[in-house]
Amino acid sequence: MKVAIIGGGLAGCALAWTLRRMGQEPVLYEAGPELANGASGNASALYNPRFSALRGPDADFYAAAYSLALRSFKILNDIDWRPTGVLHLIDTEKKEERLHKTVTNWNWTPAHMRLVSSDEASRIAGIGLQYGALYLPDGGSVAPKKLCAAYTRNIDCRLNTSVENLEDIDADVIVLACGPAVLSFVPSLPIIPVRGQITQVKATQLSADIKCGICYDGYFMPAKNGVHTLGATFQPDLNHSNIIKQDDQENIQKLAEAIPGLEAGLEVVEHRASIRATSRNRFPIIGRAPGQDTVYISAAHGSYGVLSSLMGAHLLADMIMDRPRCLPADVITALSPQRFKKRT
Numbered sequence: 001m002k003v004a005i006i007g008g009g010l011a012g013c014a015l016a017w018t019l020r021r022m023g024q025e026p027v028l029y030e031a032g033p034e035l036a037n038g039a040s041g042n043a044s045a046l047y048n049p050r051f052s053a054l055r056g057p058d059a060d061f062y063a064a065a066y067s068l069a070l071r072s073f074k075i076l077n078d079i080d081w082r083p084t085g086v087l088h089l090i091d092t093e094k095k096e097e098r099l100h101k102t103v104t105n106w107n108w109t110p111a112h113m114r115l116v117s118s119d120e121a122s123r124i125a126g127i128g129l130q131y132g133a134l135y136l137p138d139g140g141s142v143a144p145k146k147l148c149a150a151y152t153r154n155i156d157c158r159l160n161t162s163v164e165n166l167e168d169i170d171a172d173v174i175v176l177a178c179g180p181a182v183l184s185f186v187p188s189l190p191i192i193p194v195r196g197q198i199t200q201v202k203a204t205q206l207s208a209d210i211k212c213g214i215c216y217d218g219y220f221m222p223a224k225n226g227v228h229t230l231g232a233t234f235q236p237d238l239n240h241s242n243i244i245k246q247d248d249q250e251n252i253q254k255l256a257e258a259i260p261g262l263e264a265g266l267e268v269v270e271h272r273a274s275i276r277a278t279s280r281n282r283f284p285i286i287g288r289a290p291g292q293d294t295v296y297i298s299a300a301h302g303s304y305g306v307l308s309s310l311m312g313a314h315l316l317a318d319m320i321m322d323r324p325r326c327l328p329a330d331v332i333t334a335l336s337p338q339r340f341k342k343r344t
Ligand SMILES: Cc1cc2nc3c(=O)[nH]c(=O)nc-3n(C[C@H](O)[C@H](O)[C@H](O)COP(=O)(O)OP(=O)(O)OC[C@H]3O[C@@H](n4cnc5c(N)ncnc54)[C@H](O)[C@@H]3O)c2cc1C
Pocket: 006, 007, 008, 009, 010, 011, 012, 029, 030, 031, 032, 035, 036, 037, 038, 039, 040, 041, 042, 044, 045, 046, 047, 048, 144, 161, 162, 163, 164, 177, 178, 179, 180, 181, 195, 196, 197, 198, 231, 232, 233, 272, 273, 274, 275, 276, 277, 298, 299, 300, 301, 302, 303, 304, 305, 306, 307, 309
């Protein structure tokens, strides 16, 4: 079967890897001069499930994705996988209620998810923290750009090839994995572009000893080669990837509010802005395109694309090759591009 994948970010590359492991030889088309040209080009990203209070289709999707990612990262080389553990600070009343329910309703063993007091969180992190946290001992970070490269070793990637018209592509099946540009092929989908900027700062004596990832209204990653990554702004009203200096201050300010004092002396050394795509209900759009038999979509991965792109790739590979589905029917329905069809 000839499968063409449009887009060389996490969604397209993860699908190419998954199909290849199932014996297919997909061709990937990327508009830019290199892979990970868009949102997937960051040097570092956390892999986190999106927590919800209840265990419904969205929780089932992210839980399965997290487990799949941990298995997959073990067999992929040179992806800067750092399973340092991640603390999700309980720094608002809303989070207090939601994350307590998450722990109860997701029902993972404490070895993989547990609530910790501020004392224990401080011990885990290696710095004094004023809040308790939800702790994911297997959580951590990975380099999305390197992940794209690892996924596509031995894949036929056609760079500098912007696909404008699907009829120009010689393939039995086409998968649209081109981020916000999916809209140019299927304008009816409620895909929302959201600008974001990450900031990289030089470690200080205090910050250099922090041992795990920390999430609050932003996120902080332990130092790698003396540099921390702080993320990320979330701007649905902006649609450009120029650097905004004020965004670096915003990322540092959020850190200062969560862990006062840690911001002192942090010097910005790098930053990167790009556009992620999200959907109206913030859940990815994965499945067959509306009104099409041979066109599929993997898009709207939002702020959790490391996990959702890989899980989405497995689901699409099952659909394309007509294998038993790796996810239950209610999750597949919740992800489906058909879910936005107006009811008559
Ligand atoms: C600032 C920021 C921080 C983030 N942090 C995290 C994080 O810590 N953890 C996490 O899990 N997620 C994070 N995300 C989200 C994650 O990066 C995205 O969800 C993910 O990268 C989306 O991947 P994608 O392949 O769908 O899109 P993209 O990476 O945007 O890839 C789409 C690709 O398609 C190509 N393309 C477009 N049009 C065409 C065409 N016509 N023909 C051919 N190619 C085309 C583009 O050039 C691009 O390379 C972050 C996002 C941002 C912006």
